[in-house]
Amino acid sequence: MPKPRFFSGIALLALLAGGCGLAGASPERDVVVPAEPTLIDFVDPATVTGLSTRTLTEGNSSTSVRYAYIKYPELADAPALNRALAEQARRQLRDFRERTRRRGVRPRPELNVDWQLAAASSQAIAVRLRTGEFLGAGWGNSTRTLWFDPREGKAVGSTELLNGPEALPRLAALVREQLEGRGAQVEQDVVTGGGDEFDSMAFNHSGDLVVEFDDCQIGPCPLGRIAVAVPAGQVAPLLSAFGRRAQEGVQGDDVSGPFPHVPAHSPAAASNKAGTVDCAKVKCVALTFEDGPGPHTGRLLDVLRKERARATFFTVGSSAAAQPELLRRMSSEGHLVGNHSWAHRDLSKQPTSRIADELGRTEAAVAAAIGQSPTLVRPPYGAVSRDLYDVARTMGFALVTWDVDSRDLEGGKGADIAARTVRETHPGAIILMHDIHRETVDAVPDILKRLRGKGYSFVTVPELYGPAHMQAGHLYRSGASRPVSSP
Numbered sequence: 197m198p199k200p201r202f203f204s205g206i207a208l209l210a211l212l213a214g215g216c217g218l219a220g221a222s223p224e225r226d227v228v229v230p231a232e233p234t235l236i237d238f239v240d241p242a243t244v245t246g247l248s249t250r251t252l253t254e255g256n257s258s259t260s261v262r263y264a265y266i267k268y269p270e271l272a273d274a275p276a277l278n279r280a281l282a283e284q285a286r287r288q289l290r291d292f293r294e295r296t297r298r299r300g301v302r303p304r305p306e307l308n309v310d311w312q313l314a315a316a317s318s319q320a321i322a323v324r325l326r327t328g329e330f331l332g333a334g335w336g337n338s339t340r341t342l343w344f345d346p347r348e349g350k351a352v353g354s355t356e357l358l359n360g361p362e363a364l365p366r367l368a369a370l371v372r373e374q375l376e377g378r379g380a381q382v383e384q385d386v387v388t389g390g391g392d393e394f395d396s397m398a399f400n401h402s403g404d405l406v407v408e409f410d411d412c413q414i415g416p417c418p419l420g421r422i423a424v425a426v427p428a429g430q431v432a433p434l435l436s437a438f439g440r441r442a443q444e445g446v447q448g449d450d451v452s453g454p455f456p457h458v459p460a461h462s463p464a465a466a467s468n469k470a471g472t473v474d475c476a477k478v479k480c481v482a483l484t485f486e487d488g489p490g491p492h493t494g495r496l497l498d499v500l501r502k503e504r505a506r507a508t509f510f511t512v513g514s515s516a517a518a519q520p521e522l523l524r525r526m527s528s529e530g531h532l533v534g535n536h537s538w539a540h541r542d543l544s545k546q547p548t549s550r551i552a553d554e555l556g557r558t559e560a561a562v563a564a565a566i567g568q569s570p571t572l573v574r575p576p577y578g579a580v581s582r583d584l585y586d587v588a589r590t591m592g593f594a595l596v597t598w599d600v601d602s603r604d605l606e607g608g609k610g611a612d613i614a615a616r617t618v619r620e621t622h623p624g625a626i627i628l629m630h631d632i633h634r635e636t637v638d639a640v641p642d643i644l645k646r647l648r649g650k651g652y653s654f655v656t657v658p659e660l661y662g663p664a665h666m667q668a669g670h671l672y673r674s675g676a677s678r679p680v681s682s683p
């Protein structure tokens with residue numbers, strides 16, 4: 197059996213759509229995908245010790261001008277890389293804000309940054325950042341790969357894999373050779389090695405150098421991702437000492453872990469994991485935390501355990517897959533783990549196939565971590581569409597938004613978040629919070645104490661509905677209101 201690997205979904209799509217001159221693959225025809233050298237074998241982040249995730253985000257209310265969700269890893273032994281990633285994230289958000297100042301644009305402009313580990317060995321670490329931007333006419337994607345040299349303790353760009361500036365035109369010539377035969381629309385002549393052309397490079401499993409271009413960079417935008425693999429032997433003379441170590445790193449032991457075992461979907465299991473509280477008789481409130489797990493989730497779990505309060509965590513799939521131990525803690529300590537999509541893009545802008553992919557991948561990551569499929573979905577930004585309802589119904593998910601917003605994204609200290617939340621809470625409330633924020637976690641002990649003083653019990657979302665149960669394809673905002681069955 198071939199060794200399972202983590203493939204880039206977009207690479208696969210690009211291959212299907214653009215491998216032979218660009219006509220899209222006919223849906224009627226069976227398409228056999230051959231081993232594709234431009235696919236990078238990503239390292240399973242859960243196998244990397246000392247890895248956590250960081251998130252910058254914006255937008256959640258009906259008044260927000262834009263949506264942004266930027267995610268990147270943080271590695272215990274790579275402080276220079278962490279600094280470079282944090283700086284890159286802040287710069288991207290700042291630039292995006294500058295470019296999207298106009299209010300009331302619909303659908304909202306959106307920035308989304310996801311990441312993968314293109315290498316993680318003792319020789320080199322590589323973080324591939326994939327940026328998607330939606331500015332009204334569809335998504336444009338770009339990639340950038342940052343490298344870390346553990347020997348020097350330095351974070352560098354992809355071109356540092358090469359042996360100085362004179363290697364750039366020589367690599368460009370090899371790239372042009374690889375682009376021959378890709379169809380007339382690919383503009384191979386524009387590849388000269390200048391500018392940021394080679395800002396996303398990594399090695400495939402055979403040690404070939406995979407050079408990726410952004411959408412629209414060397415061909416019409418609809419072509420999507422264009423990448424080439426320069427054979428290991430050809431690229432060897434162009435590599436720097438660090439580049440050679442990085443190449444050796446990927447050709448060493450297979451560092452990716454076992455492919456997650458995905459239990460069969462069982463809609464009845466997780467959402468019925470209710471406690472013993474009867475919300476028909478006592479005052480209940482459901483605290484919901486989304487966007488994690490993140491660097492403050494462990495501390496939040498400590499607080500909830502100490503105060504004997506249960507909550508619902510809507511986890512982002514890619515962060516969940518990177519930190520499965522935090523999900524295991526949530527589950528074993530009595531909390532409910534829900535699905536907040538894989539990459540946190542606004543699903544109301546996505547076609548059904550993409551919605552199903554976002555929810556299905558996250559479902560698999562959660563199931564792999566805790567042995568149980570989630571049955572609740574919190575749509576990113578609370579944005580819903582008819583397609584989302586349909587996919588949720590088909591896949592067996594109930595949709596959950598909120599009716600009390602702690603507004604913890606708006607800044608302010610923990611005390612302000614606590615005061616606002618306590619003031620607006622009512623029996624049956626579903627409260628929106630984000631466990632990626634320090635201040636949110638700071639606010640929780642106070643919220644628990646004051647609400648408990650008012651006679652509230654803290655339950656998971658399904659417990660609000662008791663024996664009536666929650667139904668797939670319906671949207672729930674509050675235990676005090678009826679579910680909505682279509683937009």
Ligand code: NI
Nearest residue numbers: 486487576577
């Ligand atoms: Ni969210």
